[in-house]
Each structure stands twice: as structure tokens, then as C-alpha cells.
Amino acid sequence: MSKHILRSVAVIAIVIMSFMAVGYLPAANKPKEVNIAIIAISVMEEPWNTALIQSLERVKKDKPDGLDVKWDVVAENVFPPDAERVLNGIAKTGKYDIIWAHSTYADAVEKLAPKYPEILWVFAGSGNKGLGGNAYWVDSFVHESAYLLGIIAGMMTETNTIGAVAAYPYPNVNSPVNAYLEGARSVNKATKIKMTYIDSWFDPPKAKEATLAQIAAGADFIYAERFGPFEACKEKGKYAFGHFVDQNSLAPDVVVSSTIALWDNDIKYIINAWWDHVTQGMPYNAPKERIYYLMADGGSDIAPYHSLGKKIPQPVKDEVDKAHQAIKDGKLNIKMNEAKVSSQ
Secondary structure, eight states: OOOOHHHHHHHHHHHHHHHHHHHHHOOGGSSSSEEEEEESSSSSSSHHHHHHHHHHHHHHOOGGGGOEEEEEEEEEEHHHHHHHHHHHHHHHHHSSSEEEEESSHHHHHHHGGGTTTEEEEESSSOOOOOOOOTEEEEEEOOOHHHHHHHHHHHHHHHSSEEHHHHHHHHHHHHHHHHHHHHHHHHOTTTTTTEEESSSSSSSSHHHHHHHHHHHHTTEEEEEEESSHHHHHHHHOOOOOEEEESSOOOOOOOTTEEEEEEOOHHHHHHHHHHHHHHHHHHHOOOOSSSOOOOGGGGEEEEOOOOOOGGGGGGHHHHHHHHHHHHHHHHHHSSOOOOOOOOOOO
16 A cells, blocks of 8 residues: 555544544534434323424424434323333433423433433423433423413403412412413402312313302403313303413313413524534533523413404403513513412
8 A cells, every 4th residue: 555545544534533532423424313202291282291292393394403303202191200210211222312301300310311421301390400411401481471361361351350270389380370360460450360279280170170160259261271171161151261382272262362382492402402412522511590481582472362352352452462562572571470379
């Protein structure tokens, strides 16, 4: 072999080793897809989970970093005591680049993330703690959206009594309900609220009964943080608001609007962190604080009024639009009040 050929081979080898040292991958070798495993604490039909899937579908169309975004819902109804076993089983398959544990799973992730350092781990919602490294804490807040829905309720109530039916008195649950009441009182100081926690993530019959009791006590606009209230409102001719996703299709004559949780930016943040790690060798460096985006940053919104728009007086729509724009412009700051809500 000639000296020139040997010299060329040596140069190529040095270049390849340099690329490897900095984690650079030639374009031909860069990943074409990212595979995400999802576990959830409740059924996927619950809005908390549905909102994530809807956001994934939008992100997939955007093809971040040119990737085909794929996901599998591997397990539902996984309660925290069983999460470590389930998550470890998923990690051992080696099929997934990102494991998205969509609830209060920080304790399980804390034990597993160091064992699987190449996997990017995600956990979501309140009741968690920051871990750093390859474990990312994300969240989605809809309190600003709930405030806007409260304006509708406060201006349109005929009894000065509104209602809310929710799961547990957790911070992420309390915050939108408190904002809903605050929005109502911003336009109607006499507004009172009937509040029921059903102590379940999914119990539509119990939520329906709670709603019927609230309506009997005078509530005429119900914030449905769980499934169940829509049927009661339909039976009694009352209105409701959906939670986390546009739920009008479930009860078109009942659901005036809904808060919309947009996980899109959270998902893109996570995928970009994974991409930088696998293509550039950048260490995972999750912040200890949770990652979230507010309304001004595209983190939430409200659903259209659909056919019920004709039932909403124009002054009410104008008041909502004014507050909506003020929130987006940073002129109206809706604080997160995570305190338990009590009936009045």
C-alpha cells in the first residue's frame, strides 16, 4: 500500500474518531424516528391523557428535527406503587428512546433513570419533584383558560351559583377551579361555587350524581374536571365547560367551551433534548424545575363555542376576548391558586 493511501486512511480515521469524540453523526447515520412509550394513571379517554395524544399528533405533523414521531400507549391505570415495575419492564425491552410517565411517577423514575442513562425519562404533573439528568419534569396548566370560562359563567348565571366537579384536591386540579371562580367573580362579585371532589380519576356515575346535587343546590354552569357532569346537565337543561380538550362533541347542547391543554412545546423540548444527545453527544441536563408553557407561550387556550355560540350574548364574548388578549399580552396575570376549593 502506498504512503499516500496510508496517509489518506489515517486522516479519515482521525476525522471519524474526532466525530465520535464530540458525538457528531453524519447525516446518513442520524436517526429518522423517535420512539416514545407512554404510561398513564387512568384510562386514555381521560382528558389529561387525551390532550397529550392530540399534541403528539400535531407534533408528528411538524416533524421536529425531521423525525418521524412514533408512540405506543404501553399501559393505562398504572398507580404509583406499581410504576417502577411497569416502567422497568418497558425500559428492558430496549424499544424506546423516550419513556413518558404521564403522572406522579417521579419516585419510580428516580430509581430507574440512572440504570438506563441513554433513555430520556419524562414524568408529568403536580406532586412530583425535580430530578435533573435524564429525567425531565413537564406540566401543562389551564388556569388561564379556566379564568376565561369563568367570565362566561359569571356573566350568564341566573342564580349567582356555579359548580365544579373534580377528581382529588391536588394542586393541578385545584388551580383551574380556583381560576374559574376568580374569572366569574371578576365580572360578578356575588358568584358562589358548589364544589365536589369525587375521590377518583374516573367514575362518571359518581361525577354525574355530584352534578345533579349541585344543580339541585342552584348551580347552573358546571366546570367538568372529570367525565360525568355532561349527562346531568343535559337532563336538567344546564350548561357545562370541558377540561383539557375540546369536549363539545360529547354533548353539543351542553358544553359551551373547554380549557385546552397544549403539550406541543413540552414535547418538542423533550424531543430536541433527545436529538441533541444522540446526534451531538450533549449530556442530558434536565432542569430541576418543571418545564411548562403558559397561554402567552402557546401552552393553553379555550375551545370554540361551536353551535352554542349563538346562545352567548355578544357582550359576554367581548369580555372574554378582551381578557384573552390581555393574558396573551402579559397585561393580565392569572396566578395559580392551588388551595383546596370549598363549597359556599
